[in-house]
Amino acid sequence: MPIRFRDITWPSGSRYWLLSARVPACLMTDSSGVAALADHDEGVVSVDLLIEDGKLARIEPQGNAHDDATQIDLGGRQVWPTLIDIHTHLDKGHTIERNPNVDGTFHSARLAATADRPNWTKPDLRRRMDFGLRCAYAHGVSAIRTHLDTYPETAERSWSVFREIREQWRGRIDIQAVSLCPIDILQDKFGDEVASIVARSGGLLGGVTRAALGNHGAPPANIDAMLDRLFALAGRYDLDIDLHVDETHDPTAATLPFIARAALRNGYRGRVVCGHCCSLAMQSAAEIDRTLDLLAQAEIAVVTLPTVNMYLQDRQKGRTPRWRGVTVVHEMLRRGIRVAAAGDNCRDSFYAYGDHDVVDTFRQSVRILHFDHPLGDAPALVGAMPSQIGQFEGHGRLSLRTPARLIVFNARTINEIVSRPQSDRQVIVHGEKLDAKAPEYAELWEAESVRDDAAAQVL
Numbered sequence: 255m256p257i258r259f260r261d262i263t264w265p266s267g268s269r270y271w272l273l274s275a276r277v278p279a280c281l282m283t284d285s286s287g288v289a290a291l292a293d294h295d296e297g298v299v300s301v302d303l304l305i306e307d308g309k310l311a312r313i314e315p316q317g318n319a320h321d322d323a324t325q326i327d328l329g330g331r332q333v334w335p336t337l338i339d340i341h342t343h344l345d346k347g348h349t350i351e352r353n354p355n356v357d358g359t360f361h362s363a364r365l366a367a368t369a370d371r372p373n374w375t376k377p378d379l380r381r382r383m384d385f386g387l388r389c390a391y392a393h394g395v396s397a398i399r400t401h402l403d404t405y406p407e408t409a410e411r412s413w414s415v416f417r418e419i420r421e422q423w424r425g426r427i428d429i430q431a432v433s434l435c436p437i438d439i440l441q442d443k444f445g446d447e448v449a450s451i452v453a454r455s456g457g458l459l460g461g462v463t464r465a466a467l468g469n470h471g472a473p474p475a476n477i478d479a480m481l482d483r484l485f486a487l488a489g490r491y492d493l494d495i496d497l498h499v500d501e502t503h504d505p506t507a508a509t510l511p512f513i514a515r516a517a518l519r520n521g522y523r524g525r526v527v528c529g530h531c532c533s534l535a536m537q538s539a540a541e542i543d544r545t546l547d548l549l550a551q552a553e554i555a556v557v558t559l560p561t562v563n564m565y566l567q568d569r570q571k572g573r574t575p576r577w578r579g580v581t582v583v584h585e586m587l588r589r590g591i592r593v594a595a596a597g598d599n600c601r602d603s604f605y606a607y608g609d610h611d612v613v614d615t616f617r618q619s620v621r622i623l624h625f626d627h628p629l630g631d632a633p634a635l636v637g638a639m640p641s642q643i644g645q646f647e648g649h650g651r652l653s654l655r656t657p658a659r660l661i662v663f664n665a666r667t668i669n670e671i672v673s674r675p676q677s678d679r680q681v682i683v684h685g686e687k688l689d690a691k692a693p694e695y696a697e698l699w700e701a702e703s704v705r706d707d708a709a710a711q712v713l
């Protein structure tokens with residue numbers, strides 16, 4: 255009888271072996287040479303892992319652990335590196351109750367977010383961002399990129415809270431931030447202010463390739479000039495770029511090829527990430543081909559947000575949706591374009607649900623994107639790919655001599671991971687068992703009632 259999960263004695267001490275671990279080969283760097291041993295249908299390798307002083311010291315083919323360090327037999331269970339959420343909105347998260355989306359559409363989401371932004375005081379941002387990070391940490395996420403709404407009235411406030419929080423979380427979650435606003439408002443001197451704040455904060459320059467006050471649609475006539483301005487701002491401070499692109503079913507929304515050409519024109523090959531790119535899937539095969547050629551040439555990476563796309567896209571009251579809202583992920587990967595999957599919004603007007611749980615994002619992505627039969631490459635979407643795209647060294651892949659940040663699942667196969675929520679997963683951080691739990695919603699109820707009381711006193 256294999257050992258039961260509940261009977262495993264979790265590690266303590268500075269040196270121990272995890273025996274009989276099964277790791278998807280796509281989540282290993284090949285420095286150990288064992289990834290080539292993957293022989294299972296799911297592309298999984300059976301290994302023994304030596305943890306020493308909080309780091310991954312050795313990765314050996316199963317059965318090769320030969321020394322007297324403590325040995326913990328995992329009975330062939332899956333061990334993954336902690337994962338990466340490369341596209342989130344921590345500043346919007348957990349506003350759903352005070353700021354609901356009235357009909358679940360993109361249009362209403364945008365209006366609701368704008369209406370709520372005046373409530374984003376520093377304490378409010380700190381509380382909700384920290385809540386989101388604690389959820390992510392408990393679920394086994396160790397690296398996050400968040401977009402931050404960056405408008406004249408909120409830019410300094412949001413970015414200063416981000417810098418504070420990044421310091422507080424250093425060593426637990428590596429956090430990157432990207433500025434977010436419609437790219438037309440970067441045209442005047444506010445663009446210089448944004449680029450300067452981003453540069454001072456070690457962030458990325460971002461934006462959404464639609465006009466302010468509008469939804470995603472046909473590219474505006476001056477799109478080339480607007481993009482050249484964005485790239486010039488980025489170039490001045492040597493900033494990488496991460497954009498929200500064509501988040502609609504409308505096939506005329508085709509800013510993606512303009513972005514690729516602008517990247518090539520401005521010497522930004524390999525330094526641009528585009529999120530969403532939904533409308534590409536609604537264009538003709540010939541148009542898709544042409545755009546993918548450009549993406550490959552400009553070495554643009556794409557982040558797909560399957561849960562949020564399926565929620566927002568093709569939504570009309572009283573009508574059953576006909577498509578899943580996601581971009582052409584398989585076709586991109588076949589061209590050698592790097593693609594990651596991420597969580598995007600969490601309990602806000604753009605997405606009413608979520609828990610900053612990348613394992614949940616992974617499980618849903620497999621099903622929404624048909625990323626199965628076989629399943630072997632699927633974990634790369636939330637591990638190796640975002641690690642490479644975001645340069646999150648030591649996250650999302652098992653690498654020798656990096657901090658031992660692991661998720662141990664009570665599952666022998668990727669199929670078992672996709673089939674259950676994995677609520678009993680064990681997270682190991684710097685070699686130690688993590689006891690953190692996702693925070694209770696009650697914390698948010700209390701905060702909202704204090705906020706309401708304060709508002710009542712002002713009145």
Ligand SMILES: [Zn+2]
Nearest residue numbers: 341401498598
């Ligand atoms: Zn987003």
